[in-house]
Amino acid sequence: MAPPPTRSAPPKGAEATPPRGTGAIIVTGACGRLGRQVVRLLHRDRRVIAVDRRAFPDRPKDVSHEQIDLRRKKLKDLFRAQPIEAVVHLGVMHNPRASSAEHHSWNVTGFAKLLEYASQFSLPKLVVLSSANVYGPQADNAQFLTEDAPLLGGARFSEIRDLIEVDMLAQSFLWKHPSTETVVLRPVHILGGVKNAAANFLRLPTVPTLMGFDPMIQVIHEADVVHALTLALAPGVRGIYNIAGPEPLPLSRILKTLGRPTVPVPYTLGKALVKRLWSLRLTSFPAPELDHIRFVCMVDDARARAELGYAPRVDLDTTIRSVDVEQW
Secondary structure, rough: OOOOOOOOOOOOOOOOOOOOOOOEEEEEEOOOOOHHHHHHOOOOOOOOEOOOOOOOOOOOOOEEOOOOOOOOOHHHHHHHHOOHHHHOOOOOOOOOOOOOOHHHHHHHHHHHHHHHHHHHHOEEEEEEEEHHHHHHOOOOOOOOOOOOOOOOOOOOOOHHHHHHHHHHHHHHHHHHHOOOOEEEEEEEEOOOOOHHHHHHHHHHOOOEOOOOOOOOEOEEHHHHHHHHHHOOOOOOOOOEEOOOOOEEHHHHHHHHHHHOOOEOOHHHHHHHHHHHHHHHOOOOOOOOHHHHHOOOEOOOOOOHHHHOOOOOOHHEEEHHHHHHHHHO
């Protein structure tokens, strides 16, 4: 589904955080690594409400923290109690050990509730952090996928289907509610102090690789993702944007930069081994993750560069090495 054109765009290279208004910005998933950085950046100029079931003991003093489950009606009370200017939705569960029912309930049902209140209270701005993984690594992928490419990430990896559904719900809301400036960001593999599949894979003391496969990989530093989120808050910006980091490079080059020893294995053996280790709870990587070190899944971020004024600020070497020096 192609996004509609933006109504306007910020000056290229300008900081896009709009000036302080009378309303507050809600940041869901605020206690995660990215959420904390977004909160600490936005609260300098805006009134911020951090929403997360987890504790946030080191939050800035002027930030309100609501330990709210998005599926509960208490979230509605936040919209009712005060004007809300924007919501930055980062509260997507990425726990591969959680059941499909739990994933769906938290990610899809919770987000649907948020959209319901956004519509009911005429929310001016909604920014949703999705992922380029929704496209899925495929043998026949184009070299660089645009925002119009089909979302096939769930075809071989069922655990990502609810993330695709969240993305699709946001797209539908974008079209049905033009009065709300909805922005969907799809960043490539995020590195830094985050704990996700890509960063955890690169932190392995010895990294398995697949014989005959050395796909081109795109990575982005967490600070660049936070920067893109703030750009998305600019007045007038709406649509779907791929967010990439510096230039792509082969997986082997990334591992060489980190100085990681590797163990090449045949795909069939690697898949069987990962399945066995997963069943014994000796790995955090389900077998479908192997497709990311097998096939290419790169995106074209020209739209974000042209319309958001986005460009990565962290160089490639620093981005790669951040998995070691910035562990959270």
